[in-house]
Amino acid sequence: MNIARCLDTIDRLCSRPFPAEHGWSDVGRGGPGYFVAEWGAADPDCVQGERTADDVEAFREGIAQLLDERWGATPPWGMLTLRVRGERGEEIPEPWASISAQADDLRIWEAPGTGRWIALGVAHAAGTAGARLVAVVTEVEPE
Numbered sequence: 001m002n003i004a005r006c007l008d009t010i011d012r013l014c015s016r017p018f019p020a021e022h023g024w025s026d027v028g029r030g031g032p033g034y035f036v037a038e039w040g041a042a043d044p045d046c047v048q049g050e051r052t053a054d055d056v057e058a059f060r061e062g063i064a065q066l067l068d069e070r071w072g073a074t075p076p077w078g079m080l081t082l083r084v085r086g087e088r089g090e091e092i093p094e095p096w097a098s099i100s101a102q103a104d105d106l107r108i109w110e111a112p113g114t115g116r117w118i119a120l121g122v123a124h125a126a127g128t129a130g131a132r133l134v135a136v137v138t139e140v141e142p143e
Contacts, residue, residue: 003062006135009037010067013112013137034095035137038123040130053131056122060133064107064120071112076105077119077142095136096143099123103134108142115139 009027010044013035022031028038030066068074086092092100098107105122119136 003059003066006037006039006063006133007066010118010137013037014111014116014118018139024026031094033140034136036095036098036099037135037137037143039091052125053122056131056133058106060120060128063133065099066073066122067107067109069116071109074107074109076110077102079121082143092143093140096140099134099136117142 015028016035018030018035019025019030020024023029025026025035028036030036032075034124040078079100082096088102091097099119099121102123104124106121107118108117108119117136117138119134119138119142120135121136123132
């Protein structure tokens with residue numbers, strides 16, 4: 001993982017048109033109104049070949065500091081309420097429904113002048129290889 005490359009990806013997604021259909025792109029998955037980019041825990045620059053969940057969390061906070069400098073500081077936004085609402089049958093729009101099932105909390109910013117929201121989280125989905133840094137770029141306002 002490289003902070004400059006992650007920020008570059010986020011910047012590109014803030015200006016790229018959203019896909020018309022759900023599917024995969026060069027950075028991850030996307031659909032009408034959103035992109036989700038993921039960076040895995042496996043890292044060839046790491047001596048052991050993998051980063052721990054704490055490493056991925058620290059990496060997220062490094063990116064978040066830079067985005068705070070750009071767009072203002074934001075507190076963590078918990079996903080538990082969205083998960084509970086979804087479990088009760090309420091329809092939660094994408095990408096918030098799927099990201100709330102993967103990450104416990106997100107840091108969220110609105111990119112001025114773009115109509116887009118950016119969220120960073122650490123996903124710990126069952127059945128996957130370690131923690132992953134997840135960046136969401138969407139025009140769907142967080143609920």
